[in-house]
Amino acid sequence: MTANEIKKELYKQKPIAEFGYTDGIFAYYSTELIIDGEDKIIEFKVPETEADGFDKCISAQLLIRWIKL
Numbered sequence: 001m002t003a004n005e006i007k008k009e010l011y012k013q014k015p016i017a018e019f020g021y022t023d024g025i026f027a028y029y030s031t032e033l034i035i036d037g038e039d040k041i042i043e044f045k046v047p048e049t050e051a052d053g054f055d056k057c058i059s060a061q062l063l064i065r066w067i068k069l
Helices: 003-013 060-066
Strands: 016-022 026-035 038-047 057-059
Touching: 003 026, 003 060, 016 038, 016 060, 026 060, 038 060, 057 060
Parallel strands: none
Antiparallel strands: 016 026, 016 057, 026 038
């Protein structure tokens, strides 16, 4: 699964990403996508300085540039 495939599915399925934890430098979010009939967990690693304004739940589309592959 490529980053482009993931991005396309994020726009099609419009899932919500949920905050997981922070390590003091990055905030980690994750969401679930169905790709080729299989559930896939997609993770995002967002710098804390940019994640400060984010809620605990956010549209995963907004986190595309921080996809963690």
